[in-house]
Amino acid sequence: MTGTTPDRATSHRATSHHEGPAMPTYVGMPSFPSAARAAVADTRLRGNLAHATSTIRGRRAEAVAELDDWAALRESGKQIKDHVLANLGHYLRMLEERVTAAGGTVHWARDADEANRIVIGLVKATGETEVVKVKSMATQEIGLNEALAEQGVTAYETDLAELIVQLGDDRPSHILVPAIHRNRSDIRDIFLRSMPDAPEGLSDSPAELAEASRRHLRAKFLSAKVAVSGVNFAVADTGTLVVLESEGNGRMCLTLPETLISVMGVEKLVPSWRDLEVFLQSLPRSSTAERMNPYTSAWTGVTPGDGPGEFHLVLLDNGRTATLADEVGRQALRCIRCSACLNVCPVYARAGGHAYGSPYPGPIGAILSPQIRGIGSEVDASLPFASSLCGACYEVCPVAIDIPEVLVHLRARAVESGPRHPLERTAMNAAGWTLRSPTRLALAQRAASASRRLVGRRGRIRRLPGPLKAWTDTRDAPVPPPESFRAWWARTDGGRTEERDK
Amino acid sequence: MNAREEILGRIERVAPRRDAAEVAASYDRIARDYLRRHHDDGVLDLFAERVADYRAMVRRVTPDELPGAVAELLAARPGVHAVPDGLPAGWIAAADAAALAHAPAVADLDGMAGAVTGCTAAIAETGTIVLDHGPAQGPRALSLVPDYHLIVVRAGQVAPDVPEALERLDARRPLTFVSGPSATSDIELSRVEGVHGPRTLEVLLVEDGGR
Numbered sequence: 113m114t115g116t117t118p119d120r121a122t123s124h125r126a127t128s129h130h131e132g133p134a135m136p137t138y139v140g141m142p143s144f145p146s147a148a149r150a151a152v153a154d155t156r157l158r159g160n161l162a163h164a165t166s167t168i169r170g171r172r173a174e175a176v177a178e179l180d181d182w183a184a185l186r187e188s189g190k191q192i193k194d195h196v197l198a199n200l201g202h203y204l205r206m207l208e209e210r211v212t213a214a215g216g217t218v219h220w221a222r223d224a225d226e227a228n229r230i231v232i233g234l235v236k237a238t239g240e241t242e243v244v245k246v247k248s249m250a251t252q253e254i255g256l257n258e259a260l261a262e263q264g265v266t267a268y269e270t271d272l273a274e275l276i277v278q279l280g281d282d283r284p285s286h287i288l289v290p291a292i293h294r295n296r297s298d299i300r301d302i303f304l305r306s307m308p309d310a311p312e313g314l315s316d317s318p319a320e321l322a323e324a325s326r327r328h329l330r331a332k333f334l335s336a337k338v339a340v341s342g343v344n345f346a347v348a349d350t351g352t353l354v355v356l357e358s359e360g361n362g363r364m365c366l367t368l369p370e371t372l373i374s375v376m377g378v379e380k381l382v383p384s385w386r387d388l389e390v391f392l393q394s395l396p397r398s399s400t401a402e403r404m405n406p407y408t409s410a411w412t413g414v415t416p417g418d419g420p421g422e423f424h425l426v427l428l429d430n431g432r433t434a435t436l437a438d439e440v441g442r443q444a445l446r447c448i449r450c451s452a453c454l455n456v457c458p459v460y461a462r463a464g465g466h467a468y469g470s471p472y473p474g475p476i477g478a479i480l481s482p483q484i485r486g487i488g489s490e491v492d493a494s495l496p497f498a499s500s501l502c503g504a505c506y507e508v509c510p511v512a513i514d515i516p517e518v519l520v521h522l523r524a525r526a527v528e529s530g531p532r533h534p535l536e537r538t539a540m541n542a543a544g545w546t547l548r549s550p551t552r553l554a555l556a557q558r559a560a561s562a563s564r565r566l567v568g569r570r571g572r573i574r575r576l577p578g579p580l581k582a583w584t585d586t587r588d589a590p591v592p593p594p595e596s597f598r599a600w601w602a603r604t605d606g607g608r609t610e611e612r613d614k
Numbered sequence: 615m616n617a618r619e620e621i622l623g624r625i626e627r628v629a630p631r632r633d634a635a636e637v638a639a640s641y642d643r644i645a646r647d648y649l650r651r652h653h654d655d656g657v658l659d660l661f662a663e664r665v666a667d668y669r670a671m672v673r674r675v676t677p678d679e680l681p682g683a684v685a686e687l688l689a690a691r692p693g694v695h696a697v698p699d700g701l702p703a704g705w706i707a708a709a710d711a712a713a714l715a716h717a718p719a720v721a722d723l724d725g726m727a728g729a730v731t732g733c734t735a736a737i738a739e740t741g742t743i744v745l746d747h748g749p750a751q752g753p754r755a756l757s758l759v760p761d762y763h764l765i766v767v768r769a770g771q772v773a774p775d776v777p778e779a780l781e782r783l784d785a786r787r788p789l790t791f792v793s794g795p796s797a798t799s800d801i802e803l804s805r806v807e808g809v810h811g812p813r814t815l816e817v818l819l820v821e822d823g824g825r
Contacts, residue, residue, distance in 0.1 A: 160802075163802060164802050164803040165803075167802070167803050167804065168803045179652065180649070180652070181647070181648040181649045181652075184645075184646075184647040184648040184649075185648045187645055187647070188644060188645055188646050188647070188648055191644045191645055192644055195640060195641060195644055197629065198629050198640070199629065199632065199637045199640070200625045200629055201622050201625045201626045201629065201631055202631065202632065202634070202637050204621075204622065204625070205622070214786070219617075220616070220617040220618040220621055221617060222617045222620055222621060226617060270810070271800070272798050272800040272801070272809060273800035276800070288799075289799065289800050289803060291800060292803065295802060296801055296802060299801060318798075318801040318802070318804065318806040319806055319807075319808065321801060322798055322801070322806050322808055322809045323808070325809060325810075326808070326809055326810055329810065330724070330810075333810070334724055334759075347785060350785040350786060352785045352786070358796070358797050358798050358799060358800075358809070359796055359797070359798045359800075359809035359810050359811065360758065360796040360809060360810035360811020360812070361809070361810045363754065363758050363790065363810075363811055364758065364810055364811075366754075367754040367755050367758060368720070368755060368759075378621065378625075383641055384641075385780065385783075385785040386777075386780060386781075388780060389776050389777040389780050390648065392776050392780075392791075393648075393776050396740075400799050400805075402793070402805070403664065403667075403739065403740040403741060403793070404737070404740035404741065404742045404791065404793035405793065406668070406792070406793050406794050406795070406796055406797045406811070407790065407791065407792060407793070407796070407811060408789075408790070408791035409754075409788075409789070409790055409791075410785065410788070410789040410790075410791075411788045411789075412785060412786045412787075412788075415747075415787070415788050417753060418747055418753035418754055418755075418788055419753070419754055419788060427621070429617075429621045429624070433621060433624035433625055433628070434624075436624075436625065436628050436629065437624075437627075437628045
C-alpha cells in the first residue's frame with residue numbers, strides 16, 4: 113500500500129459561537145505570536161518562504177501588468193461576487209435545480225461534521241475503502257481525510273504539494289502550494305523516506321520529483337472508483353462546476369472514477385456562464401502568475417459514456433452564513449482562493465503558514481478563520497492581530513477584499529468578545545483609575561521614567577518585570593522618556609525657565 | 615428542520631429573498647468595463663506564440679500539408695495512438711494505420727503512446743485550446759491518459775480572447791481547457807512541465823479554415 117494515513121490530529125475543536133462544530137483547530141495550536149516566534153527562528157523555513165514568495169510576487173506582477181484592464185476585471189469580479197452574496201439563496205436554489213436536472217445529486221451540510229457524514233455515507237455506499245482526492249480547501253477545512261480515516265477509508269491526495277504534505281506527515285502552509293515551506297531537497301528526502309516506489313538515486317531536480325509523483329499515482333488513478341474534489345466555481349444558471357488545476361491530477365480524478373463527490377462552500381457561485389470570462393482571466397494570473405493554468409475542467413451533472421456515472425455535490429455552510437451576517441466581514445466570502453495575499457504579506461513571508469493554525473493561512477486566513485470558526489480560541493482571537501495593516505494584501509486581491517478593514521473590525525470584535533487576557537482587563541481598569549486623577553497620573557509617570565533602568569540593547573526594553581512580562585513576551589516596549597511632559601512643564605514653568613536650568 | 619431549509623433560512627434572514635426579475639435587474643447593473651479582447655490583429659500569430667510560451671510545439675500548416683504533418687509527428691513517437699470517433703479521415707490518411715486505435719476502451723489507454731484529436735475552440739490571448747469532447751475529440755480520458763497529445767486546431771476556431779471563446783462553448787457539455795502540457799508550480803513555485811496529464815503537447819494550426 114502506498115502513501116501514509118495522515119494523523120494530523122484535529123480532534124480538539126475550537127469552541128465556536130456558531131451552532132455545531134466548525135473548522136477544526138490543530139491540536140494544541142498556540143496563539144499566532146507564539147507559533148510565529150518559533151517559525152521566525154527557523155532560518156531554513158524563512159529561506160524557503162522568502163525564495164518562493166519573492167519568485168511568485170515578481171511573476172504575478174508581470175502577468176497582471178500584461179492586461180490594461182486589470183482594474184476593470186477586479187471591479188467586475190468584486191461586483192459579481194457581491195451580487196451573488198446579496199442573492200445567495202436565489203442562486204443556490206437555481207444551482208440545485210440545474211445540477212439535479214443534469215443527473216447530479218445535491219446535499220446540504222450545516223457544518224463540518226454533517227459534511228463529513230454525508231461524504232462517508234456516499235463512499236460507504238460504493239463499498240470502496242479508498243478515494244483519490246483533488247486538492248480542495250473545503251475538504252481541508254472540514255478535516256475530511258481524518259474523518260474518512262476514522263471510518264477505515266483511505267484518502268489519497270493527488271496534487272503534488274498535497275502529496276508532499278501527506279507523505280511528510282505534515283500540515284499545509286499555503287492555499288495554492290501547501291508544501292511551500294519545503295524546498296526541493298526536503299521533497300526528495302520525503303519521497304525517499306515515505307514513497308515506497310520512489311526510484312533509487314532520486315535527485316532533487318523538480319522534473320525528476322514530478323516524474324516520481326506521476327509514477328507513484330498512476331495506478332491509483334486507473335483503479336480508483338471514487339474521487340473527492342473541491343470546486344473553484346459553480347455556475348448557477350447552467351449547473352456547471354469548474355475546477356482549475358495544473359498537473360492533470362484533477363482531470364484524472366474528475367474523469368476516471370465511477371463516482372465523483374464534490375464539496376463546495378455555499379459562496380463559490382457565479383450567476384452565469386459568462387461570468388467566468390472575468391475569473392478565468394483574473395484567477396490564473398493572480399494565483400500562479402500564468403496567462404492560464406494548464407488545465408481547467410468543467411462538467412454539468414453526468415455525461416453518459418464520458419466520466420463518472422454518479423455525481424454528488426455537497427453544499428457546505430460551516431460558518432459561512434454567520435460570516436454573511438457581518439456587514440464588514442462578509443467581503444471575505446468573495447475570496448476565490450488565489451493566494452496572492454499570502455505571497456505579498458510581510459508577516460506571512462516570515463512566520464509561514466503553520467503559525468496561522470488553520471488551512472487558511474496568511475491575510476485571508478486571518479479574516480476567514482476567525483469568522484468561520486468564531487473568536488472562541490486563543491489562536492482565532494489572535495489572528496486579526498497577525499498583520500501590520502500595510503495593505504499589500506488589498507492591493508493584490510483580484511476581488512478587492514479590503515483585508516485591513518476586516519482585520520480592524522475583527523480586532524474590535526476580539527477585544528469585545530474574545531478570550532481577553534485577565535491582565536489586559538486589570539491593566540485597563542488600572543489605567544482608568546490612574547487617568548482619572550492628576551496626582552495618580554504624576555506618580556505613575558515618575559514610576560515609568562524609573563523603568564529606564566530596564567533598557568536593553570538597541571535602546572528597547574526587552575523584558576518588563578512582574579505581570580507586565582507577558583506584554584514583552586511578544587514585543588519590545590518603547591523606553592519611556594526620562595521625564596514626562598507634565599513633569600517637564602511643572603519644572604520649567606512651561607519651558608520659560610528651561611535655559612536657565614540647563 | 616433539515617439542513618437545506620436551515621441554511622437557506624440563515625441566508626435569507628440576512629439577504630432576503632427577492633423575485634427573479636429583481637435579481638436579474640440587479641445582475642444587469644454589474645459593471646463590465648473590461649475589454650472583450652486585448653488584441654484585434656495578428657490573432658493566429660498571437661495564438662501560436664502564446665501556445666509556444668508553455669513549451670508546447672506549434673506548427674502552422676495548410677489543409678494540404680495537414681495529413682503529412684500528422685503522419686510525421688505520430689511516426690516520431692513509436693507506439694499506438696488513440697483516435698476518437700468523428701476524426702476526419704483525411705487528417706490521418708497518411709499515418710501508419712497499424713499504429714492507430716480507433717475509439718479505444720479507457721482501460722487500454724494507459725499502454726498507448728499518444729492521442730490525436732481536434733478541438734472546439736481556442737483562445738489566442740492565453741494560448742488555450744478547449745475540447746468539448748464531441749466528434750473528433752473523444753471522451754475526456756482519451757486525451758488525458760496517454761503521455762502525448764496532438765491537437766489539430768482550425769484557424770476559424772481561434773477566438774482572440776477569453777470572453778469570445780466562452781460565448782462559443784456549450785456549458786452543458788464536459789469541457790477541458792488545455793494550456794500547454796501538464797505542469798506543476800508546487801516545487802518552489804516554479805513551473806515544471808510534465809506531471810499526470812500528457813507531458814508533450816503538439817499543435818497543428820491549420821490555416822484557410824480547411825479540414
